[in-house]
Amino acid sequence: MSLNHSDYVKDIVFAFKKLPGIGERSARRLAFYLLSQNESVAYGLADAIKNAKQNIKLCQKCFNLSSDDICHICGNPSRNGKQLCIVENPEIIYVFEKSGNYNGYYHVLHGLINPLEGITPSDLKLKELASRVENGGFEEIILALNPNSNGEATSIYIHKILSPYNVRISALARGIPIGSDLEYVDKDTLSEALNYRKKFD
């Protein structure tokens, strides 16, 4: 017995709804759009997803996405081996690399401690972090986690587990974003920006 066309639509809607920021209505819109376009649009997306998923694994050192056992950053000996930047997920590495301001190595946690969703320290790549720091010759660990309560909790936890090692732990500066309007800056950001004000020169 052949499925009704709406079952196929439902399957796509169901799969799209698992993605962040896509609700029932956007998912339906995307499904109908894909089905109304020529084959290359739909197959292009399906194949790109399958190819990537089949060929990408996690770097054994930093847990960045990688086509090889060791990613192109960990495999690059000309980067600064004294610095290790801790990030929540591989996308943050993309953002850092695009900015071109950082030349050390990374460590991807794959999440943040999140009691409400039941994500505990053991769900993150923290044991691996401690062992890298123990063996690594790093002088500075840069915490580059999102400035929210889960990011804070995770930063505090990392600070604690790394305290036995002789390593400086820093965190990204908080302050007024470039190009923003003071009127619209929230009071916590303003308070941090005041506390950490710097000499004007």
Place this chain on the structure above:
Amino acid sequence: MSLNHSDYVKDIVFAFKKLPGIGERSARRLAFYLLSQNESVAYGLADAIKNAKQNIKLCQKCFNLSSDDICHICGNPSRNGKQLCIVENPEIIYVFEKSGNYNGYYHVLHGLINPLEGITPSDLKLKELASRVENGGFEEIILALNPNSNGEATSIYIHKILSPYNVRISALARGIPIGSDLEYVDKDTLSEALNYRKKFD
């Protein structure tokens, strides 16, 4: 030579960006999300898209999406054969059917006349519409196109090509949407709602 992982990410981003409402940043977010989830999320989406695209075609009568040559609506003899509702795309049929207020048949144009994007009447299922109306025994054609300039242009064009046939042509009523706030209703809608005011009883 193996591709760098970022080439796979780029392929997904490129494919996602072809979908409506998805820009560079959302596409990247979706790509990284898919790659960080377990396989079932990514393969679930890819397979749902492929299955649907392989199994869904257009109904030969109304051009709705269908798993068979004739869709489940056109194949249902208990619907009202006097009414034909003209819609832009198959998603509108979904919306109508969900509302449960219409029991006639449909005709999907697969687009609207759009001079700016070079979409002309010959790109739409208009010849097929004329031939259905010529042979169909319809008493009423309901124009259910979006209330914008392309929808208006298309409605006018359809009115012209169907004028030789003895059929009533109507259009969806314009007015104040249920649940809306008069303060936020645009002036054209308000003007239509006033012009087409009806007896209160």
